[in-house]
Amino acid sequence: MMAETSKKxxxxxxxxxxxxxxxxxxVLLGFICGTVLIVCVGRNPxxxxxxxxxxxxxxxxxxxxxxxRYVGEWLAxxxxxxxxxxxxxxxxxxxxxxxxxxxxxxxxxxVAQIFALLGPQVSVLHWILALVLAMVGxxxxxxxxxxxxxxxxxxxxxxxxxLNYIALYGSRILIMxxxxxxxYKTPDFPETAxxxxxxxxxxxxxxxxxxxxxxxxxxxxxxxxxxxxxxxxFGLRATGFNKDAARASGIPVVRSIVLSMAIAGAFxxxxxxxxxxxxxxxxxxxxxxxxxxxxxIAVALVGNNTAVxxxxxxxxxxxxxxxxxxxxxxxxxxxxxxxxxGLVVVFIAIRVGFRIFIRYSMKKKAQREAVSNG
Amino acid sequence: MDSIAIEMLGIxxxxxxxxxxxxxxxxVRENExxxxxxxxxxGKSTLMSILFGSYDPDExxxxxxxxxVKIKDPNAATALGIGMVHQHFKLVNNYTVTxxxxxxxxxxxxxxxxxxxxxxxxxxxxxERYGLSxxxxxxxxxxxxxxxxxxxILKTLYRNADILILxxxxxxxxxxEIDELMDIIRRLKQEGKTIILITHKLKEIKAVAExxxxxxxGKYIGTVNVSDVSEEEMAEMMVGRSIKxxxxxxxxxxxxxxxxxxxxxxRTARGVHGVRNLSIDVRSGEIVGxxxxxxxxxxxxxxxxxxxxxxxxxxxxxxxxxxxxxxxKERIVAxxxxxxxxxxxxxxxxDFTVGENFALKSYDRAPFSSSFGVLDSGAIASHATxxxxxxxxxxxxxxxxxxxxxxxxxxQKVIIAREIDLSPDLxxxxxxxxxxxxxAIEYIRKRIVAERDKGRAVLLVSFELDEIMNLCxxxxxxxxxEIVGTFNEGEVDEQQIGFMMAGSKKETVxxxxx
Numbered sequence: 001m002m003a004e005t006s007k008k009x010x011x012x013x014x015x016x017x018x019x020x021x022x023x024x025x026x027v028l029l030g031f032i033c034g035t036v037l038i039v040c041v042g043r044n045p046x047x048x049x050x051x052x053x054x055x056x057x058x059x060x061x062x063x064x065x066x067x068x069r070y071v072g073e074w075l076a077x078x079x080x081x082x083x084x085x086x087x088x089x090x091x092x093x094x095x096x097x098x099x100x101x102x103x104x105x106x107x108x109x110x111v112a113q114i115f116a117l118l119g120p121q122v123s124v125l126h127w128i129l130a131l132v133l134a135m136v137g138x139x140x141x142x143x144x145x146x147x148x149x150x151x152x153x154x155x156x157x158x159x160x161x162x163l164n165y166i167a168l169y170g171s172r173i174l175i176m177x178x179x180x181x182x183x184y185k186t187p188d189f190p191e192t193a194x195x196x197x198x199x200x201x202x203x204x205x206x207x208x209x210x211x212x213x214x215x216x217x218x219x220x221x222x223x224x225x226x227x228x229x230x231x232x233x234f235g236l237r238a239t240g241f242n243k244d245a246a247r248a249s250g251i252p253v254v255r256s257i258v259l260s261m262a263i264a265g266a267f268x269x270x271x272x273x274x275x276x277x278x279x280x281x282x283x284x285x286x287x288x289x290x291x292x293x294x295x296x297i298a299v300a301l302v303g304n305n306t307a308v309x310x311x312x313x314x315x316x317x318x319x320x321x322x323x324x325x326x327x328x329x330x331x332x333x334x335x336x337x338x339x340x341x342g343l344v345v346v347f348i349a350i351r352v353g354f355r356i357f358i359r360y361s362m363k364k365k366a367q368r369e370a371v372s373n374g
Numbered sequence: 375m376d377s378i379a380i381e382m383l384g385i386x387x388x389x390x391x392x393x394x395x396x397x398x399x400x401x402v403r404e405n406e407x408x409x410x411x412x413x414x415x416x417g418k419s420t421l422m423s424i425l426f427g428s429y430d431p432d433e434x435x436x437x438x439x440x441x442x443v444k445i446k447d448p449n450a451a452t453a454l455g456i457g458m459v460h461q462h463f464k465l466v467n468n469y470t471v472t473x474x475x476x477x478x479x480x481x482x483x484x485x486x487x488x489x490x491x492x493x494x495x496x497x498x499x500x501x502e503r504y505g506l507s508x509x510x511x512x513x514x515x516x517x518x519x520x521x522x523x524x525x526x527i528l529k530t531l532y533r534n535a536d537i538l539i540l541x542x543x544x545x546x547x548x549x550x551e552i553d554e555l556m557d558i559i560r561r562l563k564q565e566g567k568t569i570i571l572i573t574h575k576l577k578e579i580k581a582v583a584e585x586x587x588x589x590x591x592g593k594y595i596g597t598v599n600v601s602d603v604s605e606e607e608m609a610e611m612m613v614g615r616s617i618k619x620x621x622x623x624x625x626x627x628x629x630x631x632x633x634x635x636x637x638x639x640x641r642t643a644r645g646v647h648g649v650r651n652l653s654i655d656v657r658s659g660e661i662v663g664x665x666x667x668x669x670x671x672x673x674x675x676x677x678x679x680x681x682x683x684x685x686x687x688x689x690x691x692x693x694x695x696x697x698x699x700x701x702x703k704e705r706i707v708a709x710x711x712x713x714x715x716x717x718x719x720x721x722x723x724x725d726f727t728v729g730e731n732f733a734l735k736s737y738d739r740a741p742f743s744s745s746f747g748v749l750d751s752g753a754i755a756s757h758a759t760x761x762x763x764x765x766x767x768x769x770x771x772x773x774x775x776x777x778x779x780x781x782x783x784x785x786q787k788v789i790i791a792r793e794i795d796l797s798p799d800l801x802x803x804x805x806x807x808x809x810x811x812x813x814a815i816e817y818i819r820k821r822i823v824a825e826r827d828k829g830r831a832v833l834l835v836s837f838e839l840d841e842i843m844n845l846c847x848x849x850x851x852x853x854x855x856e857i858v859g860t861f862n863e864g865e866v867d868e869q870q871i872g873f874m875m876a877g878s879k880k881e882t883v884x885x886x887x888x
Binding site: 229230231232233234235237238241242244245246247248249250251252 | 703
């Protein structure tokens with residue numbers, strides 16, 4: 001009994017002090033609510049978990065067989081979620097709210113598509129250059145916002161939202177201007193521009209998994225390294241926590257803001273490039289937003305703006321998204337995944353309130369104990 | 375006369391991890407001024423919050439005029455005739471005095487409309503009776519901090535309080551305003567009120583209180599008759615050891631001019647003149663104090679020296695180098711150290727560790743950072759460990775403790791340690807001891823004098839005249855952005871400085887003296 005209460009208390013303290021613990025709890029809570037909802041609509045929630053298991057491990061319980069392709073698809077789907085999450089998180093760590101992930105993603109995608117069609121067709125180099133240019137494009141798109149904020153004190157929230165529209169419609173105009181483009185697609189990309197990896201595809205029984213994953217892994221490492229281990233990251237974090245103290249300590253706040261937005265944009269731009277050249281064989285004339293940029297906000301929230309957290313949260317969102325078709329075949333409405341995503345974000349957002357509640361209940365408990373002991 | 379107004383017996387209150395009050399007793403007689411003395415964190419505010427109904431005690435009983443009561447919320451306290459004036463005022467800025475006072479107990483006329491006229495009349499009556507001279511129609515944003523405090527006092531009187539709790543009332547006031555507050559307290563007593571004065575300023579206790587209860591680390595230490603004990607004895611009760619108020623310091627041996635300011639003009643953030651035509655020199659090996667009431671250009675002066683604000687005209691030179699147009703970083707390199715007035719805003723990144731805060735100004739150079747821009751966390755941590763032991767900083771978790779989780783005194787020590795460690799030629803120190811406990815104050819003042827003796831130039835801005843008188847070798851008085859007089863240590867007394875702070879010129883004050 002004693003042991004149990006002390007354990008309970010440590011769990012509470014863990015929830016008070018650790019953001020990661022809160023995130024895990026919030027995700028579990030989201031799934032519990034999702035499960036209850038499935039029961040409410042009269043379906044068997046086991047179907048959802050079967051689908052999730054198959055996405056995570058490739059194992060199909062009903063047929064007792066491994067379909068490793070699903071794991072490949074899961075990782076491929078997660079890539080833009082992770083990158084857009086890193087974009088949001090990087091800006092957030094520097095005290096900026098980057099709603100422009102979507103626009104930066106679109107710019108990256110557009111640049112990659114144009115370079116894929118018009119660039120020199122040298123194998124490997126072609127797609128690497130296309131992805132690098134996608135990053136540069138995203139970085140410029142983000143950097144503009146940083147510059148506007150640092151120079152003219154334009155709110156980054158407003159600027160990024162507006163630039164999202166400019167990116168979307170600018171992309172349509174540019175892509176439609178390419179020779180041979182109709183209202184929704186360009187001609188097919190040359191083979192040299194496509195991210196497809198024979199090796200990875202073979203490994204995962206012909207999934208969409210491609211060389212982009214290397215860039216994603218490098219991005220997560222780069223994020224962690226820049227943020228935690230470099231001079232630049234130190235200045236950015238100081239600016240993010242306390243801009244005034246950073247300024248008073250001689251940290252170049254203006255440069256920090258511009259750089260931070262540019263790096264954030266580079267992550268999202270890379271995401272756009274990878275989707276353009278990895279998931280499609282032709283350039284798209286965007287009819288609307290893919291939504292990864294906005295999902296990135298949620299990913300960063302759940303991942304607490306850390307490198308590993310964002311990676312895990314991106315994998316979670318990718319998992320939910322690639323579980324949808326399997327859930328449908330298990331007669332679970334795929335909208336449940338959106339509900340779970342939404343709930344997770346809402347729960348994360350009320351984290352502060354949740355903490356207040358825990359503190360309050362701990363206080364009450366301490367009072368009760370003091371009274372009963374006395 | 376000697377009947378007991380308030381009796382709190384064996385009050386215990388624990389918060390997770392701390393015992394804020396440990397069987398504390400307090401007995402306040404009817405119609406006395408009773409001081410509650412203790413350092414920050416001694417449990418004064420907790421005890422008063424219990425009396426005012428903001429907290430439930432875990433143990434103990436409260437008796438008001440001999441009757442045991444349970445005070446479950448501030449409304450219950452108000453009903454019992456207890457009023458509290460908080461340290462941070464709870465006023466609505468764009469409301470008038472009267473509107474603020476009636477807030478929550480607005481009287482209505484027979485049509486159900488707000489009846490401010492009657493209220494206004496009553497406010498004026500009370501104000502007159504207690505000598506508060508508050509105009510019921512003034513807006514809060516237009517009146518001085520001292521006036522706002524009177525409005526808070528009025529608020530409790532309007533609610534028929536006869537027991538008033540004043541929480542650190544002098545913390546925000548000028549010397550003259552403090553004197554006026556002391557008069558008001560005496561007047562309140564004359565009119566039959568009982569007053570509990572929470573403070574850590576011994577002078578004020580000596581001035582108005584009859585008895586004084588001392589708390590230390592949550593425990594009841596004792597209650598004394600103020601007239602029977604000296605300030606030193608009370609301080610010893612409060613801190614638990616004997617304390618020196620006067621800093622021993624050798625006469626200054628000033629050397630070359632380090633800081634030279636000529637005809638400096640700075641505008642405030644709102645575009646008003648903050649500093650006007652200000653000129654001052656600070657030489658190595660001396661402490662120059664800027665005395666003045668808060669808001670007379672001190673902040674702008676410091677911002678202009680440290681690079682946080684732009685000088686409109688005039689020049690600032692440090693060690694013969696013109697720094698007027700330099701950015702903050704260049705000025706740090708040029709040898710300006712800065713202990714900022716607002717330590718949470720400008721001094722520390724609270725969510726950074728102690729180690730990171732130590733490196734805040736030097737993280738970009740060796741040994742903390744390689745030429746490729748990679749941080750050496752080992753060097754940051756060992757540097758922090760050195761400073762923590764050298765400056766006796768209490769950080770339970772060592773270098774990796776978050777600054778947010780440290781006490782105010784230790785936070786300030788972190789800043790002082792960082793700035794001194796950078797060994798600047800000029801140390802600009804603003805309000806270095808505000809809100810700190812006696813032990814930390816003593817330590818920080820000694821450190822500042824030690825820096826002077828090492829040959830540094832120190833510019834000290836403080837709103838506490840005691841501090842200026844105590845530490846400085848030269849004193850410059852600032853009023854409305856201008857230096858109204860500069861004196862060597864011992865040339866003027868506190869009262870004369872007080873007059874100059876209020877705007878009188880040096881000549882007139884000195885004439886009155888002779």
